[in-house]
Amino acid sequence: MAVIAAFVLNAGLNFVLGLLIAKLLGPADFGRFALATAGAIVLNTVLFEWLRLSATRFYSGRVRADEPWIRHGLDRAYAVLALVLFSAAALCGGLGFDAGPDGHGAVLCGSMLAALGIGVFDYHAALARARFDGKLYFGLVAVKNVLAFAMMAGAAWFLPQPAWVLAAAGVSQLLAVLILRGPLRDPATPIVRVRMRETWRLFMVYGLPLIAANAVYQILPFVNRGTIAAQAGFAEAGYFALAADVTSRSLTTLGTALDLLLFQLAVRAEEQSGRAAAERQVAANAATVFTLLLPCAVGFWAVLPALQALVVPEAYRGPFALYATLLMPGLFCLAMMYFALNPVFQIRRKTMPVIAAAAVGLAGNGIGLLVLPPLLGGAGIALAQSLGLAGAGLWLGWRALTGPERLRLPWRDVAAASGASAAMGLILAPLRHLDPATALALCVPLGMALYGALVWVFDIARLRSQMEARFRPAHPAPAE
Template sequence: MAVIAAFVVNAVLNFALGLLIAQLLGPSDFGRFALGTAGAVVLNTLLFEWLRLSATRFYSARVREEEPWIRLMLGRAYAFVALGLAGAALLCLSGAGLLAPDAGDQVRLAAAAAATAVGIGLFDYHAALARARFVGGAYLRLVLAKNAIALVLMSGTAWLVPQPAWVMVAGGLSQLLAVLAVRRVLADAPAAAGRRRRAETLRLFLAYGLPLIAANVLYQLMPFANRAAIAAAADFAVSGYFSLAADMGARVFSTLGAALDLLLFQIAVQAEELHGRAAAEDQVGRNLAVVATVLLPCAAGFWVVAPAIEAIVVPAAFRGHFAQYTLLLLPGLLALALMNFALNPIFQIRRRTLPVIAAALIGAGANALGILVLTRPLGAPGIAAAQSVGFVAALSFLALRALTGRERLRLPLRDLAAATAAAAVMTAALLPLRGLAPWLALPACVAGGGLIYGALVWRFDIAGLRGVVEARLRRALPAR
């Protein structure tokens, strides 16, 4: 329940904070902020993601007691990379004043991206530690602290000093301060490791994480390059329109998918520790059905309510563009979430992560080809459509690799078909409500969609979710 509560808080506050920053900065500066933030995410993925991935795969409550050098090497590796990146950020800042004013602004944005990446990496690493140990209370406190501090620091900075670089730095600082709030809960006893064991542990981390990092960097570079392409083809205001729709949609899917992954992947790792690889792969198949059951109605519902969200909560300067870009970006955002949280775990459990690189290369190629083909007839929206084409192409390849051949994953096809049908029924039922006044359409669609889809999931026990809820209720209610 703590993880679910953390997800709800994180999703709502992230969504609200993004809209508030967009309102305070305006389209042009928000476009710069979004471009710099995308750069920070790329840096974090490139430099720190291997540590987060290694923590979720190789660290656990058992490892904490029996193999303490795992945490020792994770901490040392993170500190080394963080100090190097922080030093690079300081060099950028110190050199910015010696450059021309325009170049100085760009360097300051790059330095802010480096500083923000350090904060993101630190937060993600400690969140992974809490996840690996199933410490839900610590994870909830970490998320609450991060969102509360970010709301104050980022909105305050955007109001007092409305410059994208400083708002980014405030965001990175909020994540650093949140980690300090839970550092004692997640601390391990001091440990030591010989040189040979240290080297073996680092090689294990790198061999496991590097293919996933390469793929994730490509996936992060795609929206980064697309935003830059829109800014070059049009201007930063148009890039801001694209970025707001992309960021809002990505936050919904990534937050929801990460909340599921927090529990599901660790359950698969635990199944491998207790019962072997076959049990872990069976669990991954069940996890895939759960992820699809949750993400499909999320995508359909977000599309249905996008016009109402635009009319009610999107800043006035962005209206007229949000719903259009959301429609074009949604297929790609759903595909990316399904890859990250449904298909990638198959290769992570098997420790064969090279196919994810091939999928990412195919996606990047399809994205580039889509830009060439679609930009001339559609303009800037064609770049958004090209991004969806790229992510869908990558998903298709990865699904082909995972679900065919001698080692294909066995899927609960009945659950996947039922989830798809239930999402279609929900969407058809909500379409008439889309034409209502926005203040009526939004609550009616959210409540009606939740009731319809929830009733179908409960009636047909899709992905076994009814059984999960009933078991939890039996534990929560006192025996008579």
């Protein structure tokens, strides 16, 4: 529960912080900030993601005690890459700030620092989750969010240039790890260099295909935002970026929180009961993810007009709703790939199919960029992104769910979740046209109550059974 609580805190503060920075910077500078942030995420993915994914797959409480070379290999690899990235950031900063804090060199320096902070923080957060240390994970997330909110909002207020806000984002995450470095450490053990080399090879074979795919998915919004900026200016890129960020967080925050827990359960099932048990857990996880993410997408669509009127800064209204509506289907497909389909190949340690899916997505996005923007303008770019991600999701789903090793997905749960989400959407649709405050006040509780009731009655994804088992009082065995 601590993991879920930490993610609720993280999501809420990030949502507020994103809107605050958008307001303080304005559409044009926020467009530059969003483009640089997308670049930082790509850089973090290319450099560090293979190690973070290896930590979630190969590190655990048992490994911490019995196979210390896993942590040694991770720490050494992170240290080398972090030193290289920090040196490059220092070089860009030294050369770039002569042209002013809004110059390309300064923004590049800030992006590198942001990528460094994201990479180091995500790694240590993954270690805490893999150990099932919810208290440590919650503390790490809480400290990071307090520091990030104070430092990034302060930078946007006092030094309103994207470079300073990016640098504040990176430094705040590094400081959080530094503050909690004690409990994050493993017991000191001698380093076995032969084991370290074997460990690095294992990480590369497992993780590199995943980061290649993830890098493609991060490059797509980077390319699309850059295309909008080139065609319509940075202000339009800012409109696109805010809609993409808010929509993505509405769909991926819960998915990420679930994945943090569910994938570790699959890893533990494999350690305790073998590969077949892990496959069953992954199938159950996929059904749970679909059951909980689909109503999030439908609910976001239902409250979108109210959200735009009440929460979104005035300068972004209008384009925000258009872009969010067009981006939503693709971002839902991306969330399903990350949290339901990728774990199938991660648990099997056969991660090459995710690269092929990413290539399908990149090709679909590219074709869309050639055809749609001349017809629809910026809306065509958003639609191209959704078509590309939908194509990638369909291809990866076909690979996971067909063939002799296909995942045995509980299709009854998938159909039931789809029907329940459709019913919720039909009932909420007329409320979209009410006064924004009234619509938001009615849609959220009504949608949750309706969908929750259907899940409970039909025990979709066995969520009712799991809740009853969790809270059922334990009865001692009768004395003989």
